[in-house]
Amino acid sequence: MPNVTGNLTDVGGGHLAGKYPEIHFTLNAPNAKAGVMLPTEPKTVVPESDGSFTVNLQSTTDMHDLAWYTISIQWLDAAGNYVKADFPDWKLQVPPGGGSFSNLFGQPPTNTRMVFVSLSEPPYSGPFLQWLKSDPTDMTNPLNTGILHEWSNS
Known part of the structure; x- marks a missing residue:
């Protein structure tokens, strides 16, 4: 499975020390490729304190049906309890070679306001x-x- 790398920083562009985000990548729908069924169970990654992350995802360009990953960012407190979540309207399409998070959007966000x-x-x-x-x-x-x-x- 290809790696997708990226960086999540807080609003000021600083580090995430004292913050506990999780990034969830979820297929838009159940899918299949090469005889393998792919469910929509989220793949979760916890960024490093500098915001960097690497996540291993299935390539979406060779799936039977049109596929992309939706992204949500969940913010937890120090005890791991849910605080809030962000649900950007991004469609992340992953080629077999993976790549940089910012270069893999199949479509721009639909909310341009x-x-x-x-x-x-x-x-x-x-x-x-x-x-x-x-x-x-x-x-x-x-x-x-x-x-x-x-x-x-x-």
Whole structure:
């Protein structure tokens, strides 16, 4: 089975010390290849403290039906109890040679909407970008208008 390598870092791009994530890779549906049945049981990997991980997955490009892995990231506390989970809408397709996580997406995410939260206008604009004129660090700020701006396709 091919290896997929990647890196998960926290929002600031830092390390994961004191955090306990698990990344779950799950086939989109039961599948088969070369006489082998492949169930949807998740394959779980725990990243190193620097965020790096390697997971051994089945190649999806030679399965009988259209296949990809969905990804979820579960955040646990120090005792291993569930805290929350992230469910990005990514379709990870794995060739027989494996590869880098960031290079294996068969399709871009379907949710392309971005919300920029700031008192000043975003430095860029584009379709599906929204700007919430607000100061996220001070919700008592009278300059927080609550006005949501959205750019159109044109």
